[in-house]
Amino acid sequence: MNKIEHIGIAVKNIESSNLLFAKLFGKAHYKTEAVISEGVKTSFFKVGPNKIELLEATNPESPIAKFIEKKGEGIHHIAFDVEDIEKEVKRLVNEGFVVLNEIPKKGADNKLVVFLHPKTTNGVLIELCQEII
Numbered sequence: 001m002n003k004i005e006h007i008g009i010a011v012k013n014i015e016s017s018n019l020l021f022a023k024l025f026g027k028a029h030y031k032t033e034a035v036i037s038e039g040v041k042t043s044f045f046k047v048g049p050n051k052i053e054l055l056e057a058t059n060p061e062s063p064i065a066k067f068i069e070k071k072g073e074g075i076h077h078i079a080f081d082v083e084d085i086e087k088e089v090k091r092l093v094n095e096g097f098v099v100l101n102e103i104p105k106k107g108a109d110n111k112l113v114v115f116l117h118p119k120t121t122n123g124v125l126i127e128l129c130q131e132i133i
């Protein structure tokens, strides 16, 4: 596992949160993207070398809708950059982690992604990301 790729923050309204985080960071988001399969609208900010992903649910079954219902807005996941996602998944399964999707799926910002269940990672939802070249 390499560096943190992004931190995901669940928000109720991405338009108003875009304005709020633009005020906080002193610059606007650089991209928005809907990921239909995850039921989310996303926007991305660059803060120095770091990337922040805002996520709004687009339907009530979305993981973001369920998360906000239970816990409210806030940090939803931490994503890590990996070079070979399939190899990393195998390694983590061997270590006993519960992988939510063993077959990598298409995420936002040109990435293949895999999630680990927060129950096996001390309550932190972890996303693995491999850049699609």
Ligand SMILES: C[C@@H](C(=O)O)C(=O)SCCNC(=O)CCNC(=O)[C@H](O)C(C)(C)COP(=O)(O)OP(=O)(O)OC[C@H]1O[C@@H](n2cnc3c(N)ncnc32)[C@H](O)[C@@H]1OP(=O)(O)O
Binding pocket: 008, 035, 038, 040, 042, 053, 055, 063, 064, 066, 067, 070, 076, 077, 079, 100, 106, 107, 108, 109, 111, 113, 115, 117, 118, 119, 123, 124, 125, 127
């Ligand atoms: C676009 C993409 C990208 O970057 O490219 C994204 O990020 S998409 C980001 C959105 N997509 C995803 O998150 C996909 C992976 N996530 C999922 O499959 C789901 O959200 C689960 C993580 C399995 C949780 O679903 P759900 O709450 O329905 O399951 P569950 O009832 O089994 O919940 C199990 C426990 O996990 C907790 N839980 C749920 N979401 C959590 C989160 N984000 N961080 C920490 N804990 C979390 C619940 O409160 C519950 O705790 P208690 O039992 O203590 O009450």
Ligand SMILES: [Co+2]
Binding pocket: 006, 008, 053, 077, 079, 127
């Ligand atoms: Co993410």
